């Protein structure tokens with residue numbers, strides 16, 4: 001295990017004196033963009049949105065291969081043709097990391113694929129992942145001006161095309177690294193937040209080590225999101241690109257058990273720590289029968305299948321007993337992944353029960369659509385009240401109650417209210433609980449002075465600083481369950497705060513060195 005944080009790093013790909021890139025905040029005084037797309041705006045507005053090729057639903061429920069094949073070059077360029085090259089690119093402001101969307105689309109249109117992906121990586125180091133799993137329909141694509149009249153540009157699909165093209169053509173070159181600062185940072189957790197903060201700090205010249213509890217890096221991207229939405233090879237390739245910046249990854253290290261945060265900051269010599277440990281503990285319903293055999297949390301089901309390859313049992317030695325009928329409880333992305341994963345394990349019937357109506361479902365529209373195509377049966381306004389077992393302690397049925405919608409709750413979603421006397425029974429062999437995730441408390445319990453909320457998340461300020469100097473946090477551990485791109489955005493914000501914090505320490509040690517502070521907002 002590496003720990004000598006003060007050692008200077010000599011990364012092979014280092015290009016001294018080049019400033020690392022930074023994400024750009026929207027700038028209203030920026031010069032007007034030159035238009036490069038040949039078609040007149042009216043003609044562009046006539047082109048319908050392009051759709052990627054997808055595996056046929058009847059075929060794909062028999063395998064774990066990716067559902068969407070993405071765009072080929074022709075479709076990607078044809079889609080780029082639809083961009084209006086707006087002077088005020090609202091799509092860019094709606095992206096949590098402000099990817100310069102019009103700029104990368106123009107480069108794509110001009111056939112400069114390497115330039116286009118470089119442009120994206122300046123703001124987001126994980127484009128192959130975000131192009132696939134970002135909820136674009138609520139972010140960049142939701143603000144696209146074309147979408148006011150037609151379907152918005154397929155921004156995520158173009159981003160994915162460029163990332164995949166770069167991977168297939170082997171054209172990735174690591175961005176330049178700043179001169180070594182001679183200081184080191186420990187990152188706890190290798191999810192999208194941890195990978196981003198590591199990539200950003202490495203580019204600024206810090207020596208970064210990621211500590212990961214599991215045996216593989218990637219966090220939820222690896223153990224949660226299924227292969228058919230985000231192939232593990234794609235995650236591995238992005239992890240390799242982070243390592244290409246000189247970042248070290250130590251797997252099988254549980255911070256809070258193997259080492260404490262105070263040991264990292266003390267005898268291990270790290271100047272700062274970033275906690276990006278996510279929200280990996282499943283929440284349960286607290287209804288009778290939840291401890292019966294055949295009841296799984298979505299985390300267990302997805303981890304067994306994704307990380308332990310249970311769908312390849314006995315080639316891989318993790319079994320997954322699923323029965324003939326599976327009932328999944330929940331309405332978010334996790335529930336959708338659990339139910340579609342269950343379907344692929346071969347039961348005769350796969351049902352999803354959600355206590356609100358379809359309109360309130362938090363899952364991505366695209367995934368709900370895919371689930372329907374795959375024959376998942378949706379039962380809305382249905383809530384479980386008990387799980388019944390047989391004489392051997394195995395699930396045999398779930399008792400449910402019908403609901404109706406009342407007044408909106410604090411998040412604006414209409415509250416489900418039970419309808420008296422509406423109970424009914426659904427027979428089933430397997431129940432999967434997918435109603436949300438909570439943070440694992442291990443670091444909070446072993447780090448004195450680290451302020452937490454009543455939900456167990458770590459309290460941070462706008463700069464991702466915690467109550468303890470030198471300790472920063474972001475992503476799901478401070479937000480509760482959020483999104484990949486929010487974890488990425490936190491990683492970027494935290495990297496700037498860590499840089500400022502370490503610059504101050506340098507200045508205290510050797511006055512005059514703070515000018516070496518890498519990035520400014």
Ligand code: FAD
Pocket residue numbers: 133134135188189190191192193194211212213214217218219220221224225253254255256276277278279280302333334337364437440442443474475476477481482483484485487
């Ligand atoms: P994580 O990705 O949770 O990574 C945390 C890492 O820290 C893990 O690898 C964990 O093993 C490690 N760790 C934990 N404790 C320790 C410790 N003590 N010591 C060392 N390492 C530790 N978001 C989207 O945007 N789009 C989607 O389609 C989507 N689908 C999802 C599907 C599922 C099934 C799930 C569970 C989540 C989904 N999300 C989705 C949410 C998204 O994945 C998370 O918001 C995001 O991964 C959070 O990133 P993170 O870096 O904060 O943490």
Ligand code: SF4
Pocket residue numbers: 094095096097098099101124130131134135136139140141155156159485
């Ligand atoms: Fe859109 Fe996500 Fe890409 Fe930002 S990172 S442009 S939100 S797909």
